[in-house]
Amino acid sequence: xxxxxxxxxxxxxxxxxxxxxxxxxxxxxxxxxxxxxxxxxxxxxxxxxxxxxxxxxxxxxxxxxxxxxxxxxxxxxxxx
Amino acid sequence: xxxxxxxxxxxxxxxxxxxxxxxxxxxxxxxxxxxxxxxxxxxxxxxxxxxxxxxxxxxxxxxxxxxxxxxxxxxxxxxxxxxxxxxxxxxxxxxxxxxxxxxxxxxxxxxxxxxxxxxxxxxxxxxxxxxxxxxxxxxxxxxxxxxxxxxxxxxxxxxxxxxxxxxxxxxxxxxxxxxxxxxxxxxxxxxxxxxxxxxxxxxxxxxxxxxxxxxxxxxxxxxxxxxxxxxxxxxxxxxxxxxxxxxxxxxxxxxxxxxxxxxxxxxxxxxxxxxxxxxxxxxxxxxxxxxxxxxxxxxxxxxxxxxxxxxxxxxxxxxxxxxxxxxxxxxxxxxx
Amino acid sequence: xxxxxxxxxxxxxxxxxxxxxxxxxxxxxxxxxxxxxxxxxxxxxxxxxxxxxxxxxxxxxxxxxxxxxxxxxxxxxxxxxxxxxxxxxxxxxxxxxxxxxxxxxxxxxxxxxxxxxxxxxxxxxxxxxxxxxxxxxxxxxxxxxxxxxxxxxxxxxxxxxxxxxxxxxxxxxxxxxxxxxxxxxxxxxxxxxxxxxxxxxxxxxxxxxxxxxxxxxxxxxxxxxxxxxxxxxxxxxxxxxxxxxxxxxxxxxxxxxxxxxxxxxxxxxxxxxxxxxxxxxxxxxxxxxxxxxxxxxxxxxxxxxxxxxxxxxxxxxxxxxxxxxxxxxxxxxxxxxxxxxxxxxxxxxxxxxxxxxxxxxxxxxxxxxxxxxxxxxxxxxxxxxxxxxxxxxxxxxxxxxxxxxxxxxxxxxxxxxxxxxxxxxxxxxxxxxxxxxxxxxxxxxxxxxxxxxxxxxxxxxxxxxxxxxxxxxxxxxxxxxx
Numbered sequence: 001x002x003x004x005x006x007x008x009x010x011x012x013x014x015x016x017x018x019x020x021x022x023x024x025x026x027x028x029x030x031x032x033x034x035x036x037x038x039x040x041x042x043x044x045x046x047x048x049x050x051x052x053x054x055x056x057x058x059x060x061x062x063x064x065x066x067x068x069x070x071x072x073x074x075x076x077x078x079x080x
Numbered sequence: 081x082x083x084x085x086x087x088x089x090x091x092x093x094x095x096x097x098x099x100x101x102x103x104x105x106x107x108x109x110x111x112x113x114x115x116x117x118x119x120x121x122x123x124x125x126x127x128x129x130x131x132x133x134x135x136x137x138x139x140x141x142x143x144x145x146x147x148x149x150x151x152x153x154x155x156x157x158x159x160x161x162x163x164x165x166x167x168x169x170x171x172x173x174x175x176x177x178x179x180x181x182x183x184x185x186x187x188x189x190x191x192x193x194x195x196x197x198x199x200x201x202x203x204x205x206x207x208x209x210x211x212x213x214x215x216x217x218x219x220x221x222x223x224x225x226x227x228x229x230x231x232x233x234x235x236x237x238x239x240x241x242x243x244x245x246x247x248x249x250x251x252x253x254x255x256x257x258x259x260x261x262x263x264x265x266x267x268x269x270x271x272x273x274x275x276x277x278x279x280x281x282x283x284x285x286x287x288x289x290x291x292x293x294x295x296x297x298x299x300x301x302x303x304x305x306x307x308x309x310x311x312x313x314x315x316x317x318x319x320x321x322x323x324x325x326x327x328x329x330x331x332x333x334x335x336x337x338x339x340x341x342x343x344x345x346x347x348x349x350x351x352x353x354x355x356x357x358x359x360x361x362x363x364x365x366x367x368x369x370x371x372x373x374x375x376x377x378x379x380x381x382x383x384x385x386x387x388x389x390x391x392x393x394x395x396x397x398x399x400x401x402x403x404x405x406x407x408x409x410x411x412x413x414x415x416x
Numbered sequence: 417x418x419x420x421x422x423x424x425x426x427x428x429x430x431x432x433x434x435x436x437x438x439x440x441x442x443x444x445x446x447x448x449x450x451x452x453x454x455x456x457x458x459x460x461x462x463x464x465x466x467x468x469x470x471x472x473x474x475x476x477x478x479x480x481x482x483x484x485x486x487x488x489x490x491x492x493x494x495x496x497x498x499x500x501x502x503x504x505x506x507x508x509x510x511x512x513x514x515x516x517x518x519x520x521x522x523x524x525x526x527x528x529x530x531x532x533x534x535x536x537x538x539x540x541x542x543x544x545x546x547x548x549x550x551x552x553x554x555x556x557x558x559x560x561x562x563x564x565x566x567x568x569x570x571x572x573x574x575x576x577x578x579x580x581x582x583x584x585x586x587x588x589x590x591x592x593x594x595x596x597x598x599x600x601x602x603x604x605x606x607x608x609x610x611x612x613x614x615x616x617x618x619x620x621x622x623x624x625x626x627x628x629x630x631x632x633x634x635x636x637x638x639x640x641x642x643x644x645x646x647x648x649x650x651x652x653x654x655x656x657x658x659x660x661x662x663x664x665x666x667x668x669x670x671x672x673x674x675x676x677x678x679x680x681x682x683x684x685x686x687x688x689x690x691x692x693x694x695x696x697x698x699x700x701x702x703x704x705x706x707x708x709x710x711x712x713x714x715x716x717x718x719x720x721x722x723x724x725x726x727x728x729x730x731x732x733x734x735x736x737x738x739x740x741x742x743x744x745x746x747x748x749x750x751x752x753x754x755x756x757x758x759x760x761x762x763x764x765x766x767x768x769x770x771x772x773x774x775x776x777x778x779x780x781x782x783x784x785x786x787x788x789x790x791x792x793x794x795x796x797x798x799x800x801x802x803x804x805x806x807x808x809x810x811x812x813x814x815x816x817x818x819x820x821x822x823x824x825x826x827x828x829x830x831x832x833x834x835x836x837x838x839x840x841x842x843x844x845x846x847x848x849x850x851x852x853x854x855x856x857x858x859x860x861x862x863x864x865x866x867x868x869x870x871x872x873x874x875x876x877x878x879x880x881x882x883x884x885x886x887x888x889x890x891x892x893x894x895x896x897x898x
Binding site: 019038039040042043046047059060062063064066 | 550553554555556688692703704707708709711712713715722726758761762
């Protein structure tokens with residue numbers, strides 16, 4: 001999958017998890033930029049992404065993510 | 081470092097010094113002021129200096145004697161040098177320091193309580209009181225490490241800045257020892273009363289036992305010897321006194337600790353020709369005479385001092401009649 | 417508090433002078449030497465533990481550093497973390513056992529302190545090093561190749577006594593460029609002054625009142641106990657944020673600013689939000705290194721997994737303070753409240769979205785409710801035993817014929833007159849105002865551009881208030897007379 005394809009699908013996931021239909025993502029987006037994205041809801045996001053992309057992340061991989069861009073690259077790596 | 085950096089850092093230090101200057105001045109003002117505020121020690125020092133030529137009896141000891149023995153009710157001119165948590169070390173140090181200035185001294189009362197032989201002021205909750213002896217009387221501190229403390233030199237540090245500032249607001253005229261009379265007796269405020277039941281007694285005993293240690297027994301006994309040697313050498317009578325405690329307190333005293341203290345004191349008394357009067361259990365004292373299980377209140381102090389005085393006068397009269405009758409009375413009174 | 421003393425003050429001044437006179441490359445060394453000197457002065461045996469733990473973390477991090485990956489790295493990381501945490505747990509357990517068996521046998525010093533077995537600051541530096549090791553293992557940062565640098569991170573004396581728990585990235589970034597900054601030093605001094613003010617003029621005074629209520633709840637009315645519980649929350653806030661300010665301020669003197677620990681927590685509108693604003697360096701540490709990994713591991717268990725992760729996390733916060741039933745209960749209380757809040761969040765949000773007026777009421781009441789929830793949990797934190805805590809809660813329920821609701825004589829409540837209480841509350845308001853203002857850059861700028869006379873006047877007022885209201889240099893009294 002290309003970077004933009006992943007981004008588009010991931011945006012859908014974000015919109016659903018945080019109940020914000022108009023949310024837009026950038027590569028540099030972090031938890032600070034999205035309302036409702038905190039430690040309690042973070043894993044909801046990971047779980048939803050795992051479902052959407054039909055994959056499974058390790059704790060080590062998730063902890064290394066610094067922003068949305070890293071997440072997209074991780075998904076790309078997983079999905080080929 | 082670049083000179084502009086250095087200048088700004090030096091500028092900062094200069095401003096810091098300028099800022100601190102008024103604070104330092106304020107501190108010095110407080111130090112000066114606190115020097116004028118009476119404390120129990122300064123009151124005793126000053127009043128004793130005025131009466132030095134006439135004092136015949138000096139009372140030492142800790143709070144039991146400080147509250148419980150009234151110098152004015154003793155026959156002859158008496159003065160109390162007792163103070164809260166005063167240890168044997170300071171009893172002895174005070175006497176050594178003052179003896180040359182007490183030409184008429186003929187008797188010293190040395191109170192012995194449950195804890196007297198087992199504690200040192202430097203290992204006690206109220207160890208800060210050591211510095212009062214250093215500041216007011218110039219007596220040396222027992223441990224070298226303590227001599228480096230700010231509280232040895234600074235009254236503000238010793239009495240806390242808060243008290244010093246409060247005193248400032250009272251123009252340094254509020255005495256820190258309003259209850260102390262001009263013979264050194266602490267007059268317990270009428271309203272204070274702390275309960276005499278078993279629970280309260282256990283509480284008091286727990287406080288005392290928390291600073292009692294076997295290790296201090298030897299050094300304290302040595303101090304007693306030194307005190308006895310000095311005083312008996314000058315022909316001054318020594319009277320060991322145990323002030324009254326309430327039965328609930330007495331019941332909780334650990335026998336092995338008290339018996340060791342008591343027998344040591346009795347033995348020293350025999351050795352040095354001193355007297356030991358124990359009023360530990362004194363039936364003539366009633367509940368309303370006590371502040372708490374081991375301290376008398378003002379009313380109790382008056383009553384007790386009368387009893388003590390009667391014993392001492394009987395002693396003096398007997399000594400003036402050196403007969404077998406006097407010797408028998410002497411032996412009988414030694415039993416606690 | 418033994419660290420507030422003339423000797424510590426002189427020590428800091430001496431280190432500052434040497435630091436400023438040293439060439440830039442040696443400044444970090446000065447800090448390292450100072451930190452170990454400070455530590456040795458307090459606890460020579462403890463210094464060995466500090467050094468040993470630092471060494472373990474140092475070697476383990478080098479072994480697991482990326483790009484190395486694999487089962488061996490996982491094993492090394494896991495064992496090292498387990499080792500460090502076991503050491504910490506071991507000491508905490510030993511102290512808990514001693515307390516339980518009544519450590520009356522310990523020799524008391526002249527000021528009545530019984531030495532704890534737990535070495536100074538171990539709770540903090542072990543967490544720092546475990547966090548560092550996990551960051552390296554997870555690839556978030558490279559390992560530190562200089563042992564001296566890592567040793568400094570663990571032992572940094574402004575943060576060793578009671579935190580804050582600074583993250584390695586922040587710390588090393590600052591240590592790499594240690595500059596002499598007069599503005600920073602002045603800011604640090606202001607911060608230290610403010611910390612002392614909070615600790616002495618507010619916290620220590622409140623401690624008297626709160627102590628009286630907890631010592632004997634039965635002799636106090638329900639209203640008094642309620643107020644005392646609120647005051648304890650205020651006391652904890654003033655005390656700990658005061659201490660944090662002193663720690664951060666001290667670091668600023670040397671150009672190393674630690675992380676904030678508090679962000680106006682009493683304005684939080686929910687308990688989860690509260691815990692993101694209270695003792696932040698600890699809670700964020702636990703979130704990153706305990707909660708998130710645990711949550712990841714339990715993510716297949718849905719809501720139950722979330723609840724469990726929250727409970728474990730809050731329990732950890734509780735027992736981090738000490739291994740006792742009351743601390744654990746404190747953690748559990750908060751855990752249950754947090755779990756309930758987290759599990760019902762979406763439903764509550766939906767409920768309030770369609771009721772704007774109710775939302776406004778909620779906005780006003782929410783901080784009040786949150787504050788009192790936290791204050792209730794603190795009853796457990798403060799109590800001397802579970803029995804005493806339960807007694808406190810029982811007496812919070814007003815009973816007929818019990819102690820009158822409001823006595824005019826506050827003598828029972830630690831002897832503080834109503835006027836004194838008013839003064840404390842006023843100073844607390846001033847404290848919160850300053851907390852708010854220092855987060856607003858414009859307010860800070862306004863203050864710093866005031867004429868020097870006014871600024872210095874404010875500082876003098878703070879010094880005098882601290883000395884006049886606080887128990888600076890206080891000593892124990894058996895009978896209160898001089």
